[in-house]
Amino acid sequence: MSERVCTACGGSGLTEHELHTIDLDENGHQNPVTHRWTGACSGCAGAGKIHIHE
Protein backbone atom coordinates (compact mmCIF):
# COMPACT_ATOMS: atom_id res chain seq x y z
CA MET A 1 0.00 0.00 0.00
CA SER A 2 1.30 3.47 -0.85
CA GLU A 3 0.20 7.06 -0.49
CA ARG A 4 -0.32 9.67 -3.15
CA VAL A 5 -1.10 13.35 -2.86
CA CYS A 6 -4.79 13.86 -3.50
CA THR A 7 -5.17 15.47 -6.91
CA ALA A 8 -8.60 16.90 -6.09
CA CYS A 9 -7.23 19.28 -3.46
CA GLY A 10 -3.51 19.23 -4.23
CA GLY A 11 -2.69 17.92 -0.78
CA SER A 12 -4.30 20.72 1.21
CA GLY A 13 -7.26 18.61 2.29
CA LEU A 14 -9.61 21.50 1.57
CA THR A 15 -11.61 22.28 -1.53
CA GLU A 16 -14.19 24.81 -2.58
CA HIS A 17 -17.71 23.44 -2.43
CA GLU A 18 -20.64 24.92 -4.26
CA LEU A 19 -24.33 24.24 -3.78
CA HIS A 20 -27.18 25.68 -5.80
CA THR A 21 -30.61 25.98 -4.26
CA ILE A 22 -33.86 27.72 -5.13
CA ASP A 23 -35.25 29.88 -2.36
CA LEU A 24 -38.75 31.32 -2.32
CA ASP A 25 -39.19 34.93 -1.25
CA GLU A 26 -42.23 36.32 0.56
CA ASN A 27 -44.03 36.79 -2.77
CA GLY A 28 -43.53 33.19 -3.83
CA HIS A 29 -40.91 34.09 -6.41
CA GLN A 30 -38.06 31.70 -6.93
CA ASN A 31 -34.55 33.03 -6.41
CA PRO A 32 -31.56 30.90 -7.30
CA VAL A 33 -29.03 31.02 -4.48
CA THR A 34 -25.45 29.83 -4.67
CA HIS A 35 -23.81 28.68 -1.47
CA ARG A 36 -20.02 28.46 -1.44
CA TRP A 37 -17.79 27.29 1.33
CA THR A 38 -14.39 25.79 1.88
CA GLY A 39 -14.47 22.40 3.51
CA ALA A 40 -12.93 19.00 3.73
CA CYS A 41 -12.06 17.54 0.36
CA SER A 42 -14.51 14.88 -0.76
CA GLY A 43 -11.76 12.97 -2.52
CA CYS A 44 -9.59 12.34 0.54
CA ALA A 45 -11.92 13.30 3.41
CA GLY A 46 -9.58 16.15 4.36
CA ALA A 47 -6.46 14.04 4.69
CA GLY A 48 -4.69 15.59 1.70
CA LYS A 49 -3.50 12.23 0.51
CA ILE A 50 -5.06 9.02 -0.57
CA HIS A 51 -4.05 5.46 0.05
CA ILE A 52 -3.47 3.28 -2.96
CA HIS A 53 -4.15 -0.39 -2.47
CA GLU A 54 -1.83 -2.35 -4.69
Ligand SMILES: [Zn+2]
Ligand atom coordinates in the same frame (compact mmCIF):
# COMPACT_ATOMS: atom_id res chain seq x y z
ZN1 LIG B 1 -8.29 15.79 -1.34
